[in-house]
Amino acid sequence: MTDQRKASPPDPDDFLAVDGSLSGEERDIRDTVRGFGSRELLPHVAQWFDAGTIPEPRALAKSLGELGVFGMHLHGYGCAGASAVAYGLACRELEAVDSGLRSFVSVQGSLAMTAIHKFGSEEQKETWLPRMAAGDVIGCFGLTEPDSGSDPGSMRTSARRDGDGWVLNGTKMWITNGSIADVAIVWAGTEDGIRGFLVPTDTPGFTANTVHRKLSLRASITSELVLEDVRLPEEALLPGASGLGAPLSCLNEARYGIVWGAAGAARACYRAALDYATTREQFGGPIAGFQLTQRKLADMLVDVNQAGLTALQIGRLKDQGACHHNHVSFGKFSCVAAAQRVARLARSVHGANGITLEYPVMRHMANLETVATYEGTEEIHALSLGQAVTGVSAFR
Known part of the structure; x- marks a missing residue:
């Protein structure tokens, strides 16, 4: 029988030795992101929260891109192809600083980049993913609407065919990074069901309005997206995305x-x-x-x-x-x-x-x-x- 008296006392910071089972690579990723958070984020986050914004989001995006956390669980196109556990550890260390900062990374990588990676054409992947992984391009993900939160299947945003392209109309709400994004992944109802579209935010008819006076997630930028006769070419459609799934x-x-x-x-x-x-x-x-x-x-x-x-x-x-x-x-x-x-x-x-x-x-x-x-x-x-x-x- 094992003599329990020889066991070391539990670590107050890791009582059940959860991190003790991590691989060397996983610990390195944990320590890298934790160190970045302690040096670059924690000294400023209370001020950002108090101000209700991130003062220099593009500089932050570039720093996070250099850190390698955008789309780090994806393979190819400038992404690290890290394990799910490694990505989870990065999220843990970022949210230990602030939920808004982890949301910045999640929306970029797990929503916008994942949509392109899973459902985009090869041209779309090559065009967008490397720049998004580097933090040179910021993305957002437009699914939730003012009257359609828990039931996204009831969305009112629509896309109709017009010649060899599409016209989108509708409103999306509670969109993280919306007003600083370069590209929006917008989901809309069509005659063939729900489809996804790549919408450059400088497209005429696209407007993003920042939501102010939040009492939560203040170190984050939240927006309303308004699409009024936004005309897109056929190439804007995510070809592999069909249906709410x-x-x-x-x-x-x-x-x-x-x-x-x-x-x-x-x-x-x-x-x-x-x-x-x-x-x-x-x-x-x-x-x-x-x-x-x-x-x-x-x-x-x-x-x-x-x-x-x-x-x-x-x-x-x-x-x-x-x-x-x-x-x-x-x-x-x-x-x-x-x-x-x-x-x-x-x-x-x-x-x-x-x-x-x-x-x-x-x-x-x-x-x-x-x-x-x-x-x-x-x-x-x-x-x-x-x-x-x-x-x-x-x-x-």
């Missing part, structure tokens, strides 16, 4: 990044609470010595490590080609809820200080309200899991 498959890639990202936000809040509890003194000692505080830290510790294990297992399944979309729903549903619990507890450990931007917990707490809503609401994923285990759909 095409955009939903891209969303599943973005949701996978959220699974890891939520684990990163949870870890950041837990670490901030642990640091604060061990240094903040009240009643003659650190508040970490109080039973109620230790219970909060224990609850956070469990949620952080369970979220990390969930993300890693789904990543391993994905790398094995065995990840069903319901696995990703499980991850988004469970990891985001865990991160929300951790953020709330971490805020309470900080007391009044927790509501300021001097500490990260309230910023993460607010961001996670958006994370729980986009790429499928908590309720939608609960119903997806219910259908998976019962075989009965509750959607209609």
Whole structure:
């Protein structure tokens, strides 16, 4: 029998040694992205959140392109072809800084670039993907509409044939990167069903309006897209995308990044609470010595490590080609809820200080309200899991 007394005490930052099972290459990617986040992003993100924008998004895109995280899970066309776990680790480290920054990368790589990579022609791939991977071109993904969120099949944006081209009309809402994008992937209803289109944002009739006064995901640029008689050539059509399953498959890639990202936000809040509890003194000692505080830290510790294990297992399944979309729903549903619990507890450990931007917990707490809503609401994923285990759909 193994003598348990020889085991090393658990690491407070990786209690169940989740990262202990990573390969050398995966650890290198983790450390590279974590280092970039600590040096280049964390010193500024509270100011960006306070201002409600990213002041120099193109400079940020170029830096992220040089880091290699745009479309890093894709193969060819300037993309790294990294494993699913490696991409997940990058998302975790970015969201440990801020959800808005991970969203910047997810929308570019998992939505816009993935749509082109999966469904585009060879010419479209060669034209757009290398420049997007480098951060020289920014993309966005137009699926959600003002009256069509959880039910994208009811979209009103339309595309009709006109001679040898197309004319698009409609409105898209809650589009990350919309007003800074060079190209938009727009989904529209046609007489043959839902199709995807590559829309250069300088096309006449295309307008992007930035959404202001957000209380969440403020270090991110969110937009409304308006298409008024936008004329496109036949070559703008994504030839391999037909039906609602095409955009939903891209969303599943973005949701996978959220699974890891939520684990990163949870870890950041837990670490901030642990640091604060061990240094903040009240009643003659650190508040970490109080039973109620230790219970909060224990609850956070469990949620952080369970979220990390969930993300890693789904990543391993994905790398094995065995990840069903319901696995990703499980991850988004469970990891985001865990991160929300951790953020709330971490805020309470900080007391009044927790509501300021001097500490990260309230910023993460607010961001996670958006994370729980986009790429499928908590309720939608609960119903997806219910259908998976019962075989009965509750959607209609």
